[in-house]
Amino acid sequence: MEKIIVALKRALDYNVRVRLNADGSGVVTEGAKMSINPFDEIALEEALRIKKRGDAKEILVISIGTAESQQQLRTGLAMGADRAILVETDEDLEPLAVARVLKALIDKESPELVLLGKQSIDGDNNQTGQMLAALWDRPQGTFASTVAIQDGIATVTREVDQGLEVIELRLPAVITADLRLNTPRYVKLPDIMKAKRKPLEVLPLKEIGVDSANQFRILATEAPEKRQKGIVVNDVGELVQALSDKGLV
Amino acid sequence: MGRTLVIAEHDGATLNRSTSKCVSCAASFESDGIDVAVFAENGASLAKAAATIGGVSKVLQIDHPANATLLATTLAPQIVALSGDYTHVFGPSTTFGKDIMPRVAGLLGVGQLSDIMAAESSHRFKRPIYGGNAVVIVEASADRILVATVRTASYADAENSGTASIETRALNVALPDYTRYIELQSERSDRPDLQTAARVISGGRALGSAEKFELIYELAATLGAAVGASRAAVDSGYVSNDLQVGQTGKIIAPELYIAVGISGAIQHLTGIKDAKTIVAINSDGDAPIFEVADIALVADLFKSLPELTEALRSASAQNGRNGVTN
Numbered sequence: 001m002e003k004i005i006v007a008l009k010r011a012l013d014y015n016v017r018v019r020l021n022a023d024g025s026g027v028v029t030e031g032a033k034m035s036i037n038p039f040d041e042i043a044l045e046e047a048l049r050i051k052k053r054g055d056a057k058e059i060l061v062i063s064i065g066t067a068e069s070q071q072q073l074r075t076g077l078a079m080g081a082d083r084a085i086l087v088e089t090d091e092d093l094e095p096l097a098v099a100r101v102l103k104a105l106i107d108k109e110s111p112e113l114v115l116l117g118k119q120s121i122d123g124d125n126n127q128t129g130q131m132l133a134a135l136w137d138r139p140q141g142t143f144a145s146t147v148a149i150q151d152g153i154a155t156v157t158r159e160v161d162q163g164l165e166v167i168e169l170r171l172p173a174v175i176t177a178d179l180r181l182n183t184p185r186y187v188k189l190p191d192i193m194k195a196k197r198k199p200l201e202v203l204p205l206k207e208i209g210v211d212s213a214n215q216f217r218i219l220a221t222e223a224p225e226k227r228q229k230g231i232v233v234n235d236v237g238e239l240v241q242a243l244s245d246k247g248l249v
Numbered sequence: 250m251g252r253t254l255v256i257a258e259h260d261g262a263t264l265n266r267s268t269s270k271c272v273s274c275a276a277s278f279e280s281d282g283i284d285v286a287v288f289a290e291n292g293a294s295l296a297k298a299a300a301t302i303g304g305v306s307k308v309l310q311i312d313h314p315a316n317a318t319l320l321a322t323t324l325a326p327q328i329v330a331l332s333g334d335y336t337h338v339f340g341p342s343t344t345f346g347k348d349i350m351p352r353v354a355g356l357l358g359v360g361q362l363s364d365i366m367a368a369e370s371s372h373r374f375k376r377p378i379y380g381g382n383a384v385v386i387v388e389a390s391a392d393r394i395l396v397a398t399v400r401t402a403s404y405a406d407a408e409n410s411g412t413a414s415i416e417t418r419a420l421n422v423a424l425p426d427y428t429r430y431i432e433l434q435s436e437r438s439d440r441p442d443l444q445t446a447a448r449v450i451s452g453g454r455a456l457g458s459a460e461k462f463e464l465i466y467e468l469a470a471t472l473g474a475a476v477g478a479s480r481a482a483v484d485s486g487y488v489s490n491d492l493q494v495g496q497t498g499k500i501i502a503p504e505l506y507i508a509v510g511i512s513g514a515i516q517h518l519t520g521i522k523d524a525k526t527i528v529a530i531n532s533d534g535d536a537p538i539f540e541v542a543d544i545a546l547v548a549d550l551f552k553s554l555p556e557l558t559e560a561l562r563s564a565s566a567q568n569g570r571n572g573v574t575n
Contacts (some may be wrong), residue, residue, distance in 0.1 A: 012379070018379045018380075018382035018383060020383055027378075027379060027382075027383055094360050095351070095360070095361070096354065096355070096358075096359070096360045096361070099355060121379070121380060121496075122378065122379055123378055124363065124364065124377065124378055124379070124380065124496075125351075125361075125363045126347050126351070126363060127351035127354070127361050127363060128351075129351075130321065130347075130348065130349075130350075130351035130352040130355060131351050131352070131354060131355035131361075132355070133321075133322075133352060133355070134325065134351075134352045134353075134354075134355025134356045135355050137425070138427065139322050139425070139427045139428040140321055140322065140348070140352065140428075142321070142344075142347070142348045143344060143347075143348070145490070155431070157434075158344075159344070159490050159491075160344040160345070160433075160491075161343050161344045161345070161444060161491060161499065162260070162433060162435050162491060163433055163434050163435030163436060163489065163490070163491045164433070164434040164435075164489075164490065164491075165430075165432075165433050165434075166431040166432050166433075166434065167320070167428055167429060167430055167431060168428070168429040168431060169427065169428055169429075170427040170428075173427075178497070179480070179497050180483075180484065180490065214360075215359065215360035215389070215390060215393070216360055216362065216387050216388065216389055216390075217387065217388040218385050218386070218387055218388075219373070219385075219386040219387070219388055220385070220386045221378075221383050221384070221385050221386075222383065222384045222385075222386070223383065223384070224377065224381055224382065224383065224384050224522070227522065227527075227541050227543075228543070230527070230539075230541075230542045230543040230544055230545055231543070231544055231545070232545045232546075232547070233544060233545065233546050234546075235546075235548070235553075236546070236548075236553050236556040236557050236560055237560070238546075239528070239530075239544060239546050239553075239557065240557070240560045240561065240564065242544050243505075243528070243544070244564075246526060248448075248504065248505050248526060249472070249561055249564060249565075
């Protein structure tokens with residue numbers, strides 16, 4: 001195929017401890033380390049491997065967010081993507097709006113495959129890929145743990161609650177990456193230097209011309225309920241006694 | 250007011266308990282009624298099962314050869330065809346519901362709410378973000394249909410007291426043919442189902458091998474428990490992916506959860522925080538799992554696990570002799 005699109009979201013780094021603003025307005029991100037959402041990084045790695053196998057020619061990475069999202073796009077270019085587009089906005093878009101923006105870019109770029117992370121680790125929505133597939137009227141392979149491309153068909157193994165489900169998608173299609181699809185590569189310094197010369201186009205969100213208004217209103221952000229402190233037992237005998245006291249054995 | 254349509258999850262033979270939990274969620278706010286849609290090849294017995302869920306007014310049975318396997322691409326347009334009569338369309342926050350519901354929302358051109366954990370009103374809900382490290386209160390507009398998934402671990406089963414009517418529907422909808430189902434690779438077992446079991450025993454990386462993981466199975470068999478695992482144990486190949494408990498695996502809420510040799514990464518804790526009692530056995534006294542454990546035992550699992558299995562086995566034999574049952 002000619003082209004794969006991968007979307008990269010700038011998100012709070014996986015290893016950063018989540019802290020809430022004192023006024024209940026949200027999660028502290030100021031000054032915190034930000035990275036490519038891990039599932040998106042896996043999606044990009046898969047696109048790069050598909051290209052390496054000779055099954056794709058160009059990989060376009062897209063991010064929708066503030067100007068700072070250029071950092072994540074540069075990392076994507078350093079990993080091996082060929083070209084990047086930032087759709088710049090200060091708004092925090094809901095998945096439907098993200099899907100609409102991606103659909104508008106798909107209409108312009110005509111990729112055969114769109115690879116996304118199955119969810120972002122901030123909003124945990126797990127929606128964008130499915131919504132995009134609906135808007136595009138194309139098949140979806142969500143929670144992918146293996147992807148094989150042959151003769152215009154993507155064979156996808158999906159991690160589902162019952163085990164592993166195998167489906168075939170006629171391209172073009174949307175695939176969303178699960179954890180075990182691959183292990184993303186580390187970026188090497190020469191690649192970072194090389195990535196600085198790769199094209200990165202910035203488009204203001206309003207130039208895309210889609211309805212990106214949020215449909216939900218977040219009223220408050222709270223800390224989750226804490227569990228009561230437990231007891232420490234010294235051996236298996238005490239453990240069995242404690243379970244018995246609670247009527248569990 | 251409004252009316253909620255719940256999309257039933259099933260395997261062709263048995264209704265998944267996630268369906269009942271979605272009904273519980275829908276019943277927790279005021280509405281004019283809750284209907285359940287059963288999409289199947291031949292859904293008569295599934296529809297009968299759905300009709301017994303307490304609080305359900307009507308079961309819609311949609312039989313179609315394409316519904317022999319529940320693929321998002323063919324199911325979503327059928328759900329959209331039914332949605333006109335409803336203010337809310339709910340599916341479970343299982344891999345089934347997560348795959349299908351956003352596609353439904355996309356076709357309808359509306360947003361979707363993921364993982365409802367509590368309803369404050371018909372249009373105000375709580376949901377977790379950041380792997381459950383924060384909870385947001387979200388308000389949806391009453392002007393448009395609300396498509397949502399329900400976090401099943403947050404809800405009890407609805408009572409089995411229902412006497413809903415069953416209506417068969419034939420939908421005149423064009424179904425895309427660009428997706429082909431090949432197979433489900435599943436390790437069949439007669440052990441309790443991880444997602445719905447009252448007791449779950451999970452093993453982590455510290456087990457060290459698939460062979461040593463047998464110790465977990467032995468304890469589980471003694472307690473009639475389901476078996477789970479941490480991501481590290483799945484990635485190391487000790488057990489299959491469908492046993493993974495956590496943010497990207499299964500979110501569970503058993504009465505008793507025993508974590509053995511699991512350090513307790515935040516992503517794992519996300520999956521178990523609704524468990525009633527958490528027991529942790531780990532040789533590292535500083536392991537984060539102990540921060541959430543109700544009963545903590547710092548010990549070598551290779552010594553304590555067989556001891557525990559043996560102690561519980563003889564205790565249940567004792568109870569058996571005395572005619573005591575749990």
